[in-house]
Amino acid sequence: MTPGPTARVSLDDVRGAARLLDDVVTRTLVQPFRALSEIAGARVVLKCENLQRAGSFKVRGAYTRMSRLSDVEKAAGVVAASAGNHAQGVALAAQLLGIHAVVYMPTDASVPKVVATRGYGADVRQVGTSVDEALVAARAEAARSGRVLIHPFDHRDVVAGQGTVALEILEQVPDAGTIVVPLGGGGLVAGIATVLAEAAPHVRVVGVQAEKAAAYPTSLAAGRPTSGTLGATMADGIAVGTPGEVPFEVLHRLGVEVCTVSEDQISRALLLVAERAKLIVEPSGAAAVAAVMDAPGRYEGTIVPVLSGGNIDPLLLLRVIQHGLVAAGRYLQLRLRVDDRPGALAGLLGTIAAADANIVHVDHTRTDTSLGVSEVFVTLQLETKGPEHCAAVVARLRDAGFDVAAH
Numbered sequence: 001m002t003p004g005p006t007a008r009v010s011l012d013d014v015r016g017a018a019r020l021l022d023d024v025v026t027r028t029l030v031q032p033f034r035a036l037s038e039i040a041g042a043r044v045v046l047k048c049e050n051l052q053r054a055g056s057f058k059v060r061g062a063y064t065r066m067s068r069l070s071d072v073e074k075a076a077g078v079v080a081a082s083a084g085n086h087a088q089g090v091a092l093a094a095q096l097l098g099i100h101a102v103v104y105m106p107t108d109a110s111v112p113k114v115v116a117t118r119g120y121g122a123d124v125r126q127v128g129t130s131v132d133e134a135l136v137a138a139r140a141e142a143a144r145s146g147r148v149l150i151h152p153f154d155h156r157d158v159v160a161g162q163g164t165v166a167l168e169i170l171e172q173v174p175d176a177g178t179i180v181v182p183l184g185g186g187g188l189v190a191g192i193a194t195v196l197a198e199a200a201p202h203v204r205v206v207g208v209q210a211e212k213a214a215a216y217p218t219s220l221a222a223g224r225p226t227s228g229t230l231g232a233t234m235a236d237g238i239a240v241g242t243p244g245e246v247p248f249e250v251l252h253r254l255g256v257e258v259c260t261v262s263e264d265q266i267s268r269a270l271l272l273v274a275e276r277a278k279l280i281v282e283p284s285g286a287a288a289v290a291a292v293m294d295a296p297g298r299y300e301g302t303i304v305p306v307l308s309g310g311n312i313d314p315l316l317l318l319r320v321i322q323h324g325l326v327a328a329g330r331y332l333q334l335r336l337r338v339d340d341r342p343g344a345l346a347g348l349l350g351t352i353a354a355a356d357a358n359i360v361h362v363d364h365t366r367t368d369t370s371l372g373v374s375e376v377f378v379t380l381q382l383e384t385k386g387p388e389h390c391a392a393v394v395a396r397l398r399d400a401g402f403d404v405a406a407h
Helices: 012-022 033-038 059-069 070-077 085-097 113-121 131-145 156-172 187-199 216-222 245-254 265-276 285-294 313-325 344-356 387-399
Strands: 028-031 047-048 079-082 099-104 123-126 177-180 204-210 256-259 300-308 331-339 358-365 375-383 402-407
Touching: 012 059, 012 156, 012 187, 028 265, 028 344, 033 285, 047 156, 059 085, 059 156, 070 187, 079 085, 079 131, 085 099, 085 113, 099 113, 099 204, 113 123, 156 187, 156 245, 156 300, 177 187, 187 245, 187 300, 187 344, 204 216, 204 285, 204 331, 216 245, 216 256, 256 265, 256 285, 265 285, 265 313, 285 300, 331 344, 331 387, 344 358, 344 387, 387 402
Parallel strands: 047 300, 079 099, 099 123, 177 204, 177 300, 204 256
Antiparallel strands: 028 047, 331 375, 331 402, 358 375
């Protein structure tokens, strides 16, 4: 008898998925990351699922699930819901298996993710503002049309497929001590934890959620999946309101540790990976790096953060990098009250030049009601070399007699 969709996943299930995926997925590389190793105080090796086919680990679970459908189910087609990565995984798996796919995506889903999903041949329909709302529409489509719902995380075959990441890590990084994994609905963490529990119980697994979309901490405390509040987060790929029953059972039973990271931490991590590892990842994919950056000395042995995806809209990438530069002290915004007289602005800019800061933007305001008749506000955006340089620039301006009203 075939196990049901909510049956407990085993190491043998993951090994079976690995055989299915042998000629389908890329065995993604692992890359030592010296910059993060210096921050963490331990060896760090990145698992680069951002370089996987379709740009994330999701094709592993989608293909495993869909390859096991009956001929009748394949002929009926499939339906899925996703903010982007699962959508592309399902669309690619459907293309490889000759199955027609309908994918529901939020209305604000990243344009490149929508285009890529359509490029694999899926019929994309955009509804709602979250994955949870898109999932409601996908369930309705499945009930109406007879298509098989390919859930992004709540099915044993999906969890087994995602767990193949852990099999690769254990072979590629035999001294792994801690694997740190982005956590949304829980399929990837559950698959990895399943493998480690049986094959390498000495290896610790840690799930990482965006603090603005973190349903797992409260669910684990309650002992059952509970709905959390979905706040606005750049990490849309792990913004899931309710844990899946199948992955939740694994995390709860195995006592998997879960932590959260802030938007500032995520953007700083993305910036570090881009600058120092020369890799492009999406905010969700950077969450594991953010957790390691935030907790030097917390994790034992060789640390393996999983870069879960690299599908990022270039416009979002620009905003996130700017956010990361601000969080890292590489941008400084100042508002100064300056005398409105010839040469005053030139003197201000000369002082900034002497402090070796680069001016990105200048705004000159005379109409604020809090100003005196002979005063102006000058708002500056500066490129700096880090927090210490920011403090030095402000100190130099004050020493020169400038009134730094806010920064």
